[in-house]
Amino acid sequence: MTRVLVVDDEPQLVRSLVINLKARKYEVDSAQDGARALLAAAAGRPDVVLLDLGLPDMDGIEVIRQIRAWSRVPIVVLSARHGSGEKVEALDAGADDYVTKPFGMDELLARLAAATRRTRAQGGTSDDQVVVTTREFTIDLLAKRARRGGADIRLTPTEWHILEVLIRNRGRLVSQRHLLQEVWGSAYGTQTNYLRVYMAHLRRKLEADPSHPRHLITAPGMGYRFELPEA
16 A cells, blocks of 8 residues: 655645545555654655645745655645746756646546556666666667667757656656756756757657657656556
8 A cells, every 4th residue: 555645734735635545546645844754754764755845844845855866756745836946946856846836636646556566667776776767768878779660760969868867757847946056067957948949859869759749758948758558
């Protein structure tokens, strides 16, 4: 059974989440502040964390950073902060997804299920993760080989680097700033036009329908995600 840690200081929201999650056979723990959340995360070893950023004792960003120091448990942020800057900061700190309040329960449950499903899918060895096979293409990161429709596809070194960062974080939203700094260096963080150009190239080379990509997904104003959708 999947264990969820709900971290929020709004009692009514926590109560609603607990009722809805338990009705769907999740085990649920809760914490009302950052200090209790860190203790609960260490003691209970949840499978996923639902985390509000506006906690009474510390910013949720700091909770993310402290959990990330020792765990890769999926963290889905729940926040009333709508600005893209706050979203990017949470993603850079290590959050896996960001849901803006108020949210629909169906949307949250879908995000939660996706986060736990990705964790199970990533449970193999690192060797399992260097080869990605989809209906459209196959990527071998170790051999630096891409194939589509039985033919090799030539990718530039920069395209390979972008693809590798996204694939090794498959299912997770990688912020624009993080991707820029991973590929071009720490001096880069705002040149988002670079990413738009290279992502368009990658989609043309790999996606069956570049205008409606199934794998190289954009979260406008936030970043990019590599997905392996179910057939």
